[in-house]
Amino acid sequence: MSSGLHPNLTLVQSKALRLLFTKLRDKNTSQVDFVQYSKRLMRLLVEDTLASLPTVEIERQTPTGLFKGLESTTIPSQTCVVSIMRSGDALLESFREVEPAFKVGKILIQRDEASADKTAQFFYEKLPPGIHEMNVILCDPMVATAGSAIAALDLLCQVKHVDPSQITFATIICAPEGLGVLARKYPEVKIVTAAIDESLNDEKFIVPGLGDFGDRFYGT
């Protein structure tokens, strides 16, 4: 399913995701349960994100007949999963559980809580050499203003020369405001998300959202 908010957006929806989101979004869910339910939800998102990458039609002989199937053409060693730390690390690990041969990149960007508009500031990056020749899966569970995402995409595209069309951005909840920003600056980046929420509140948190993903996942 797609949405008019971004030209390259895939909104993944299922009853399983809704069940998991109900646990995850509940403010009374404990840290232990939050970790377990978010890992289950992220695993579904990971599979849908990988399925959104190029595939070819193939046929396979089953024990009893012929199956018309699909095969991914993505080469894991030429694919880099990049986490926007720290929340992105949780999603990154879900990708690595499915495919340990993926290369890994890390970017640390933090909101300046003292500034009125909470501007995103770049602190650190560790990316594999030759990333401009790889497919890139960028991970951040929550896209609110998209400030961190834009800073990460600027680094990947303008400094590391990755073509935006090589990038898939995996995220579990997006605000419409952030999707609008991404659509204006990076319309070629493919986005795979499991929810588009209503809006942002005055503190730039997603509503209804789930609060601070990193704080709830890591218990800080």
Ligand code: URA
């Ligand atoms: N990051 C989060 O973890 N939650 C939000 O609501 C917004 C950004």
